[in-house]
Amino acid sequence: MEHVRTRSAGGRLKAYAELARISNLPTCFTNALVGCALGALSGVLSWPLVGVAAAAVALLYVGGMALNDAVDVEFDREKRPDRPIPSGRVPLFEAYTFVAVCFALALAMLGALGRPALLLGSVLTATIIAYDLLHKRHAATVLLMGACRGLVYLVTAAAVAWPLDMRVGGWLSLTLTLYTIGLTLVARSETAAALDRRRWIAVALPLLVLLAAVPLRPEQPWPVLLVAVLLVGWLTRAVRAVFAKPPKTMEAVLTWISGMCLVDAYFLTLLNRLDFALIALACTALTAWGHRRILGT
DSSP states (O other): OHHHHHHHHHHHHHHHHHHHTGGGHHHHHHHHHHHHHHHTTSSOOOHHHHHHHHHHHHHHHHHHHHHHHHHTHHHHHHHOTTSTTTTTSSOHHHHHHHHHHHHHHHHHHHHHTOHHHHHHHHHHHHHHHHHHHHTTTOGGGHHHHHHHHHHHHHHHHHHHOSSOOHHHHHHHHHHHHHHHHHHHHHHTOOSHHHHHHHTHHHHHHHHHHHGGGTTOOOSOHHHHHHHHHHHHHHHHHHHHHHHSSSOOHHHHHHHHHHHHHHHHHHHHHHTTOHHHHHHHHHHHHHHHHHHTTSOOO
16 A cells, blocks of 8 residues: 555646656756846856746746646647546546645745845746736737746846846746747747748747847857857757757757756856856756656746
8 A cells, every 4th residue: 555655645746747848957057047147247246146036937938838738628638638637547636736836835935035136036027927817819929938938037036146147047947938939939839831841940039049149249159159069059950840840840849948058058158157057058958858758848
């Protein structure tokens, strides 16, 4: 009986891991590193602060993923019955409770980091909720998805210092927003014709990220160049997947998601935070490894 209970507990943990898409959590951590580095341009940075900011972002992310599944339960019952909620592994009420707890804890943490972080965190939370409620109804909600990622930079930067240098922070936030919109558009290509029209995005994404360096002047160019080469090489895998016959859309999307850590590593070298960049590089491998066990989409 004890063995059965243990196995059951393990099954519930796995169900919640799938619900929360925890394999993508390293991307939230590296997003938070960039945001904290942006805040440190005009303030002092401490590891405990980074940890609290990153934990708050992670809670918003897993809460948003759980809300996405809870809202889409009827669709998933027909199209994806193996998901945690339609399969009965996570009761619907329990999922909504999980969402509420995650959002409340995240906002409490951000509130402890100051009013600007709480205000921007509330905007991010509202954007997540709006996306989850509307994404099946309006194609334009890809803009909300992009904003969810871009806002992470601003939320975590505000946790470090206020006001922000929006010339740098706004530029990098916009770049990440556009990157996320691009991968979301490809992920939503439900027909071959739609994918044919969007294949150019695969080629544009590496160029978009590299152009983020234009207004910035890093102190050491070699780390920037090295990470740029790694980034282009990684994202080229997604290009090959999209142009394969037949296209491997899921492989491309997962490559772009894990590549978000490389995007962050590139931005961190531009911001002269080589210590954070090394962590982001490791998170790329961790995310790719995690996707083999729990799909990130």
